[in-house]
Amino acid sequence: MNGLDLALPMMMMGDAEPRPANPEVVQLVALARTGDRAAFGRLIEDHLTAARRLALAAVGQPMDADEAVQEASVAAWTRLGGLQDPAAFRGWFMRIVWRKAIDRRRSLRSWFDRFGTSTTDDEQPMQFATSDPSPDAQLMSRELELAIAQVVRALPKKLRDPFLLAASGDHRYEEIAMLLSIPIGTVKWRISEARRMIRAKLERLGHGDPR
Amino acid sequence: MNTNREHLDDAIDRVAKRLTHVEDDAVFASRVIASLPERATWFGWLTQSWAPRLAMIAVIVVAAVLWNNRRTTELPAVEIAANAPPLVPLPDAVEPVAPVRTKPVERLERLEPLEPRSDFDRSLPAVASPVAIDLASLTTGALPAEDSLSLPSLVIADLPLTAETFPQRD
Numbered sequence: 153m154n155g156l157d158l159a160l161p162m163m164m165m166g167d168a169e170p171r172p173a174n175p176e177v178v179q180l181v182a183l184a185r186t187g188d189r190a191a192f193g194r195l196i197e198d199h200l201t202a203a204r205r206l207a208l209a210a211v212g213q214p215m216d217a218d219e220a221v222q223e224a225s226v227a228a229w230t231r232l233g234g235l236q237d238p239a240a241f242r243g244w245f246m247r248i249v250w251r252k253a254i255d256r257r258r259s260l261r262s263w264f265d266r267f268g269t270s271t272t273d274d275e276q277p278m279q280f281a282t283s284d285p286s287p288d289a290q291l292m293s294r295e296l297e298l299a300i301a302q303v304v305r306a307l308p309k310k311l312r313d314p315f316l317l318a319a320s321g322d323h324r325y326e327e328i329a330m331l332l333s334i335p336i337g338t339v340k341w342r343i344s345e346a347r348r349m350i351r352a353k354l355e356r357l358g359h360g361d362p363r
Numbered sequence: 364m365n366t367n368r369e370h371l372d373d374a375i376d377r378v379a380k381r382l383t384h385v386e387d388d389a390v391f392a393s394r395v396i397a398s399l400p401e402r403a404t405w406f407g408w409l410t411q412s413w414a415p416r417l418a419m420i421a422v423i424v425v426a427a428v429l430w431n432n433r434r435t436t437e438l439p440a441v442e443i444a445a446n447a448p449p450l451v452p453l454p455d456a457v458e459p460v461a462p463v464r465t466k467p468v469e470r471l472e473r474l475e476p477l478e479p480r481s482d483f484d485r486s487l488p489a490v491a492s493p494v495a496i497d498l499a500s501l502t503t504g505a506l507p508a509e510d511s512l513s514l515p516s517l518v519i520a521d522l523p524l525t526a527e528t529f530p531q532r533d
Contacts, residue, residue: 189396189399192396192399193392193393193395193396196392196395196396197392200391200392200395201385201387204385204391205383205384205385208382208383208384208385209382209383212382214385214386217385218388218391221391221395222394222395222398225395225398225399226395226398226399226400229399229400230400293374296371296374297374297377297378300374300375300378300379301378301381301382304375304378304379304382315379316379316382316383317383319376319379319380319382319383320380320383321380347372347375350375351371351375354371359371
């Protein structure tokens with residue numbers, strides 16, 4: 153393993169093999185092109201969770217993410233005739249979702265504030281590992297995770313976007329590269345750099361690696 | 364060292380994954396499907412909103428009015444035939460036309476330069492006074508003292524001014 157792989161412990165997803173063409177997707181796309189709403193609904197349902205995570209990574213607010221996904225679904229429905237390869241529906245749809253989410257993020261202008269006041273942060277407690285039995289350990293872990301969340305939010309967009317997309321677990325590096333219109337090597341470097349910056353900031357906050 | 368670092372990396376991954384976590388929402392999918400519009404066709408813009416519809420209706424009405432009001436006056440065929448010039452019969456055979464050739468340029472004679480002539484050459488001949496005026500009789504001593512002055516009338520013969528007297532101009 154090289155240094156880059158060490159920097160990406162969990163986000164290593166299979167990035168070598170392309171996704172095989174799903175004949176069911178091809179058939180659903182063909183039906184949806186004829187105006188079959190049920191077929192298009194099946195397509196959307198199959199990719200809905202990944203699309204919502206993708207939009208959430210961009211806008212940071214679940215409500216805005218859902219609106220972006222809804223706009224993207226309508227756009228995909230109206231532009232379905234322009235899809236060249238039906239087997240590439242997933243990537244095509246995700247690009248539409250990402251563009252809609254980015255448009256929404258630009259219009260919001262207050263991504264950090266909205267992310268910081270997200271109700272989900274308050275309503276949903278952090279999920280602690282079962283190996284943290286003591287209350288002190290739980291408290292420390294919670295403080296650490298809150299600090300990590302703040303540091304991630306404060307990352308530059310160029311680093312935060314690929315980092316969160318990779319963290320969502322739905323996208324390969326080449327998909328992230330296509331979404332962001334950058335080379336795969338740049339994607340890996342930015343994810344590694346994001347992690348390095350997070351560690352460095354956590355050290356300054358007293359949560360660093362005690363070497 | 365590695366344990367702490369792995370612990371930190373795990374925490375980073377866990378938080379990052381949580382930042383993109385979404386709850387399952389079965390209603391959302393049906394809401395998205397319900398919001399899909401009718402599939403747009405190439406003429407869908409014409410049938411889906413009122414503004415293009417009204418514009419198209421206006422265009423059709425204007426075109427119909429213009430078509431009904433178009434000029435339909437036509438000359439009768441008999442009148443056209445009567446006013447037409449008589450047809451010239453074509454010759455049976457066309458005579459060959461001599462080719463047009465350029466003629467050689469004739470040599471021009473050398474012209475002598477014109478000498479300027481004096482103005483008096485073109486002037487009228489001097490007119491002789493028909494009657495000599497006797498000015499001696501007009502002396503102050505010869506004038507009567509009281510009577511009114513009277514002069515004999517002058518008689519002027521016809522001047523020799525005819526067309527032949529004028530010299531020809533060059």
